[in-house]
Amino acid sequence: DAGITQSPRHKVTETGTPVTLRCHQTENHRYMYWYRQDPGHGLRLIHYSYGVKDTDKGEVSDGYSVSRSKTEDFLLTLESATSSQTSVYFCAISQEASTDTQYFGPGTRLTVL
């Protein structure tokens, strides 16, 4: 998976609790992305980063925040998890422009009860 790891790989949590997902890359790529994948919706972009401390919203950013303090790490936080955030979350990276090929991590399956 092109030097991309995600942690945890599986998580079950309760509604209202905070959750942080971590994406770590060893490729020194500039761009990093968080997607969610749900049946019937394909992949939808949550947030992305174009450099350290530089982030922007995607298509479905409500209820999520991100941070990138180092090139290699991109964190996705659910401040107060809801059942609608049950999903599989994928991190991706690309080297230069956001139009480049993206390389995906293995995914995190999150269940919010």
Next chain:
Amino acid sequence: SQQGEEDPQALSIQEGENATMNCSYKTSINNLQWYRQNSGRGLVHLILIRSNEREKHSGRLRVTLDTSKKSSSLLITASRAADTASYFCATVLIQGAQKLVFGQGTRLTINP
């Protein structure tokens, strides 16, 4: 709303046959990319085709792009059981944010 839509949603063929999947999109694009996803795994990039290109090949894969019809096709020749996966097209729009927009995918099953 989805920019790219794959057709069919599911396809089941015998090993050795060719598989064709189509992707239609709505607005002008910078490039179009195809990805594969095996069950329980992340997406893997297959081919990127730019708006000024009409056809690209990679091994058993052939991708075409018709910008006048706003459509692309992915052909997998001589299919193998290992080709069983979901296939997604993703487009980068010319206008607006330069990000990938994914379709919902085609689920391909290769029967031995």
